[in-house]
Every structure is written in C-alpha cells, then in structure tokens.
Amino acid sequence: MVMNANVVKRDLLKVMVDSVSISQYLCIVALVVSTWTLTLNLVIDEATLLKFDVGLLLVGFLVLLLTTCPFSVQLLSKYVLNISFFISGLYVLAPIYHTLTRSISSDSIWALAVSLLLVHLFLHDYSGSTIRPPGALNNPKLTSNISLNASIVASVLVASRLPSRLHVFAIMLLSLQVFLFAPLIIFCIKKNHFRLYLLFSFLLMVVTLGVTYQLHRMFFILLLVLLVFISVVCPYWLIRIQEYKFEINGPWDEAKLCFDITE
Template sequence: MYSTTTHSFSNAEYQYNQPWRKLLWVKQNYPDNYVDNTFLEELQKNVNVRTYDYWTMVYESGVITQHISSVVIFIAIFIDLQLHSLSATHLIWTSSLFAVTGYMFWDLIMLKTAKNYELSRKHVIKSTIIFFSTLLGLSPILKTLTSQTSDDTIWALTVCCFLANVLFHDYVAQSRIRVKIPGSLSTNAAIFASVLLASRLDTNLDVFSLLSFAVEWFALFPIFRRHLQDLSPKMQIMMTVSLLLLCVLLFIHISKAVVFIYMLGFCFLTFVCPYWLIFIQKYKNEIHGPWDEARPRLQRAKRNLYRKRAT
C-alpha cells in the first residue's frame, strides 16, 4: 500500500520533470513513496456496507436455528433408544412415514418441472430399496464396530463430528433447483457421528433404526427445509417453531438444564445476534482506493459461461 503522506518538494526541483503517474513499472524521477494531490480523489469508504433490517435478520436466522434444533432432536432420540423409552419399530415407522410424506411433497413439485420425471421416480425408489437393504445387512457389523473403544472417546468424537456438521453446513443454498445433498462434509460428519452413537445401542434393530433415521434426517430433511423456505416465509417460521417445540418436548424428561441452555442459545441466535450485527455496522470502516488489487468476479463469469452453454 502506498503511503498517503505527501512530501513537500520545491517547485524548482521538479519543474523540469515529467508529471507523476501511478505506474510502478515506469521509472520516474520521484521518490518511491511520493504521491500527488490527486491520489486520494478515488478514495471510497464503506462501499460494500450492507444495511440490515432487524426482523429480516431474525427471519433468516431460522436457517441456523433449524439445523441446530435438528441435531438436538437426533441426540434426544438416541438417548431415548438407549434408555428404551423409544422402541426401534416405532422410530422406523415414524421416520418412514415422514420420509414418504416429504417425498410426495417433492414429487408433486418435480411433476411440474422435471422432464424425465418417470425415470427419476424409478431411480429414487430403486436406490432407496438397495440402500436400506444394505444398511440392514450391515447393522450387525456397525454394532460391534467400536466395541473396543471407550465410551468417553465415542462421546468426544461425536461432539466433534456434530460441531463440524453445524459449522460446515451449507446455510446459503436456498434454491429448489439444487436438489443435491447439501454440504457433503457436513453430512458425512453427521453420518459418522450417527455410526458412533449407533455402536452403543443394544440390538441390531436399534442400530438400523437410528442409522436409517440419520440418513433421512441429515441428508434429506435439509432439502425439504429448503423447499419450504422457497414456498412461503410463513412455512419457514412454522418449521422453526415446530422444531423448537419438538426439542423441548423430547428433552424435557431427559434434562431440564439442557432445555434451559438450548432455549438461551435459541433466543441469543434469533434475537440478540441480529441486533448485535446491526449495532456493530456503524463501526465498520472499509476503505477502497487506487491501491487495491483487482478482484476477479467469478460469479459473473460463471453466469456468462452457463448462459453460453444454454444457448
């Protein structure tokens, strides 16, 4: 960065020199740190500062709280399975019912947009049958996968995996056009944590129920949430409140302290963090000027490339 401090030189010293130019590759009869009076004319402050609306930020924070709530719900279901408060059969039927309902919701949307709709439906049904059949066969192996590992190690690894799931989850992609599994690193971390927890269950059916629910919950449910977010803001708010109530309902008989901490975290992320972000915006001082390096606009280049391919 050039120094903005101008040096006073006598007119007689520079009256025979060429005018100063902002070029590093040209040798000029001026000191390296010399700038003229026009150097700061292109100075810009806070060009990219975005003005936030509080309630809009509160609404958009639901994407984060929904995902955190889904992790808390999954942990509560694991504890219920381990304590035999929830049977594996009930979990399988309930999760399958919600998965079929979500697929029917997606099916109605794809009926209007997809060209190879019938082929896509057959592929999904075939892949589902093969996947869950394979998972059922691998349940005895997964049950004994960490039998020689202590419980403390399992709990520590599970916490790390769920933290990675929350941190690396794709909170930005919200378009219904993207139906791919979001955030491969985040999804893999959640599935690995599910395998670790499932290895601490008693029966093979418990292992299969938890892992099948984990696939539906961490791989398919985020796609369903994105569809709801695109449909209506009210659906987004209803989903956030529903997951909040479900967390409280599932954890209230396990630990009231966890429910209290969860409610504090939910209120902090939903109501305090947006206000905090708006408050610190007035202290932002971003400076742009002729000394900045050129920034490639990759998003615009990608759009132009996609348009050329489409045409």
C-alpha cells in the same frame, strides 16, 4: 476516494429471519440426540422407531415430489430406486455397525460422538443442502461434505451401543434421513413456500424445547439460551456493529470484471 461504497445497511427483522435456518437445524440435531438418548435408555423400542422412520420417509418423499417442477415419472422412479438401494445397503451393513466399536470404551464413544456433532454443526451449509437439489447449478461445498461425514460417523458410534441389530438399523435410518435428506427437504420448502418454512421452523422449535424439557432440564436451558442468542442477540449485535464499519475505495483497488470470464 469513496467511503463505505459497498456497506450493506441491514434490517433487524430480516437478519432475524435469516438466522432461522441456524436455529432450525440446531433444533433438528437436538431432536436426533434426544431420540438417541431415549433409544439407548430403551424408552423407544425398535418397532416404534421403524414406524417413525417410514412415516418420516414418506413425508419427505412427498414434499420433495410436490416441490420438484416439472414432475416426471422418470424422476419418480429414480427417487424410488435410489431410496431402495439406500435402505437395502443400510440393512445389510447393520450387523457390522452393531459390533464395530465393541472393543472401545463407552466414555471414548460419547466424547468422540459429541466432538463429531460439534464439527457437523460448525461446518454445515445452512444456506443449502449437501445433496444437490433438482435443477441446482452449483455442487455442494467441501465443508458441507465434511460436516455430513462427521454426522454419519457419530451416528455409527451411537448405533454400535444399541442392544440389537434391528435397533441399529432403525436408528441409523433415522439419523441418515435427518442428516442427509432433511436439509434437502427444508431447502425445497424454503425455496417454494417461505411462509410455510417459517411456520415449520417455529413449530419445530416449540416441539424441540418441549422434548428437551421432558428429557433433561439442563439440556433444555442450554438449547433455549442458544436459540435466543442465535435468533435475537446475534442479529441485534450485527446491526449495532454496522455503524463502526469503515471501508474506503479508490483507484488503488484492483479492477473487478463485469462479465463472466468463462463465456
């Protein structure tokens, strides 16, 4: 009999660094919700939102090209073609999204949107991206696809309450860029430049806290408590409960294959 043969001794700093991906994505969702709120209150107009969409798209496209190795003209043309189809289809569907929930009360829309965002956060794949990265061997998980669909439906519900079709197109383009492409861009940065990934995450948290502080104090306090809980309390809690880990191994355990059964 062997006791605690597979128990991994964790380091507090490493666990805190691993928790950055959760805190970072929570800040991204908080920024999207803040943008939704400011747009619904007509603080941000459609022209400003479209400029921000274009800038965000160019930055993400550039990062994806720089982190993709080897780079090829065929890959570049594929990205440009896919993004062109994506934006064109979204622009054509904007009038439908604008009138989609006209017969539904606003209270129902907000309650459903919040519920879908919570589902999105709980099922999101924080270790990868829903879009398959270049050169990846594994396909995205089913839960990550459900999470993505929940975020898209929430975006459609919020966009349907905007005053014009151009507003709808701009906010949907922003939401889909963030929920669909941002995890892929962040995954590529993390894979190729881990220090840059940590710096980006820290700046993102600072910016998000600043935006939420200006938007609503209660929202700011809730986000700050969540970030501290996820980044500090949970890693410390995980390290503390490791001493209570108790596992026994012996000849009664099932045999484990030491080779790939598909070969």
